[in-house]
Amino acid sequence: LVLGSGLSSVANAQPAPQVYLNGAPLRLESAPIQQNGRTLVPMRDIFEALGATVNYNALSQSIAAQKGSTVVRMALGTANATVNNLPIKLDAPAQSYYGRTMVPLRFVSEAMGADVSFNAGTRIVSINAAGVPAGGNGGGTQVAGIRQISIPAQSVVPVTIDQDLSSATAVRGQTFTASITSSRPGDSEFPAGTRLEGTVAGVKKRTGNEPGELDLRFKAAILPDGSRVQITGDPISLDDDSVVNSDGRIVASGKAKNDTLKVIGIGAAGGFVIGRVLKKDGLLPSILGAAGGLLYDKLSGKNKAADARIASGSKLGVRLRSAVTYRDTTDYYNERSNYVKL
Numbered sequence: 183l184v185l186g187s188g189l190s191s192v193a194n195a196q197p198a199p200q201v202y203l204n205g206a207p208l209r210l211e212s213a214p215i216q217q218n219g220r221t222l223v224p225m226r227d228i229f230e231a232l233g234a235t236v237n238y239n240a241l242s243q244s245i246a247a248q249k250g251s252t253v254v255r256m257a258l259g260t261a262n263a264t265v266n267n268l269p270i271k272l273d274a275p276a277q278s279y280y281g282r283t284m285v286p287l288r289f290v291s292e293a294m295g296a297d298v299s300f301n302a303g304t305r306i307v308s309i310n311a312a313g314v315p316a317g318g319n320g321g322g323t324q325v326a327g328i329r330q331i332s333i334p335a336q337s338v339v340p341v342t343i344d345q346d347l348s349s350a351t352a353v354r355g356q357t358f359t360a361s362i363t364s365s366r367p368g369d370s371e372f373p374a375g376t377r378l379e380g381t382v383a384g385v386k387k388r389t390g391n392e393p394g395e396l397d398l399r400f401k402a403a404i405l406p407d408g409s410r411v412q413i414t415g416d417p418i419s420l421d422d423d424s425v426v427n428s429d430g431r432i433v434a435s436g437k438a439k440n441d442t443l444k445v446i447g448i449g450a451a452g453g454f455v456i457g458r459v460l461k462k463d464g465l466l467p468s469i470l471g472a473a474g475g476l477l478y479d480k481l482s483g484k485n486k487a488a489d490a491r492i493a494s495g496s497k498l499g500v501r502l503r504s505a506v507t508y509r510d511t512t513d514y515y516n517e518r519s520n521y522v523k524l
Contacts, residue, residue, distance in 0.1 A: 199305040201287065203231055206317035208309070212282050220274035221307055222284035229285075231318025232294040232311055235367045235517065237375045237406030238283060245276060245285065246375025246406050251365045253374055254293045256285070265293045267342065267361070267495065329515045331524060333371045333506040338418055338425050338432040338499040340370065341378055349387050349394030349447060349490040356382040360400070363497060368517030371431075371506075375406035378415070378500055384444075387489060394447040394489035400500050403508070411508040415500040417443060425499060430521035434501045447490035 198214040199221055200207065208231060214223045225245060229236040234249035243258040256263035261272040270293075276285045287307060288298045296311035341360035359377045364370040384397030400415035418424055418434060426435040446455045492498070518524060 199300065199307045201307045201309065203309045203318050204311060204314065204316040205308075209318050212280075214287070214307075215279055215284060217274045217277065221287045222274060222277060222279070223287045225276070225283040225285045227318065228287060228290050229294075231314060232291065232296060232309075233314045234294055235374060237373060239375070239406050239408045241408035243278075244375075245283070247290075248364070248367055248374035249294050252293065252295070253361075254290070255375070258283070263289065329510045329524075330507050331371075331510050331515055331518060333502060334431075334433075335502060335505045336434045337371055337502050338420070338434055339372065339378065339415070339502065340364070340420060340432065340497065340499055343492050343494055343496045343498070344377070346494050347382070347396060347398075347445075347492045349385050349396050349445075352382045352385050352396060354382055354385055358382070358398075359404075360498075360500070368514070368520045371502075371518075372403055372508075373406055373514040373517075377404045378402070378413070379404060388447055388487055391487050393487040394491075396445040396490040396492070398445065403506075405508065409509075411506060413500075413506050414503045416503065417445065418499040418501040419443075420497065420499045429523070432499070445490040445492055447488040448486070 198216060201210065201214055201221070201223060202208060208223075208227070210227050211224050214221050216222070225238065226236055229247045232249065234247045234252075234254075236245065236247040238245055245254075245256050245258075247254045252266060254263065254265050256272070256276050258276050258278055261275045263270045263272050263275075270289070272286055272289055274286050276283065278284070287309075291298045291309050291311070294311065296309050299308045299310075300306070301308070340363045342363050344359045344361055347358060358380050360380060362370050362372050362374065362376045362378070364374065367374065370376075378400050379402040380398055380400040382396065383399045384395070386392075386395040388394040398417050400413055400417075403411040403413050405411065420432075424435060425432050427433075448455060515524060
């Protein structure tokens with residue numbers, strides 16, 4: 183992003199405010215700037231001072247940060263941001279300023295659960311945040327290790343689907359994405375900001391009393407730095423019959439290890455069912471696998487057949503059919519090591 187004199191003159195029109203965190207000056211590698219009346223500060227300094235992990239994708243100029251279960255995403259030069267996939271409109275977008283990535287202080291702080299106030303007389307911005315040291319931790323750029331992270335076959339990656347998918351409208355070969363979900367840094371196989379890329383391998387529309395089906399496959403993980411990691415994965419339910427926690431890692435259990443599962447449409451109350459359709463005398467089909475033996479009766483209309491549908495925001499698991507190894511470019515190795523032995 184090339185900056186013109188316009189941003190420089192706006193940023194320097196008046197002295198930048200001082201920033202305090204929990205009563206002490208926030209340690210910053212470069213001074214704050216102002217744009218459209220908003221204070222911007224160095225990206226990594228503010229996120230890490232508030233206890234978040236932040237990743238920057240130089241190719242897409244996008245930012246992904248996580249603290250606990252909160253995930254913030256934004257990109258340079260755009261007012262569109264998200265907090266846990268909810269859209270937010272920014273008064274001042276993130277900017278590259280003389281080689282520094284600057285982000286809006288109030289938005290970032292409040293998204294991370296902090297309170298922000300501004301004293302116009304003293305020109306001091308005060309951030310009050312629980313659980314972090316006064317003044318922050320000094321900021322600075324973390325240098326990612328050159329280590330590799332390995333994920334064994336049958337590991338399960340929890341994700342959130344990014345787009346609506348339906349057997350009524352989907353076509354074979356259609357691509358879609360799913361975002362990694364986690365409750366705290368290090369508890370997923372991939373770092374925050376990673377998206378899994380999938381494809382619709384097969385579609386069967388509902389026909390009469392026959393339910394619709396979606397055959398989904400996952401083929402790549404797109405890491406926060408934009409690098410792609412090839413994977414071979416398919417959907418799996420996250421219920422107790424399908425997955426177990428083994429030494430800090432979610433893995434497929436029992437028969438789920440061998441099943442090739444599809445999304446089945448039967449008008450289920452949970453929104454979608456993952457399993458296999460088994461015919462029983464042509465009258466009482468059973469959906470087995472991750473669905474746990476759910477039956478529906480075509481004649482009585484019980485659990486009526488429907489088109490298979492997964493709404494955007496739905497949570498499911500991706501079972502990795504083969505082992506995956508990727509290069510650690512974000513220092514995620516240390517965080518993941520808190521959960522599993524790498």
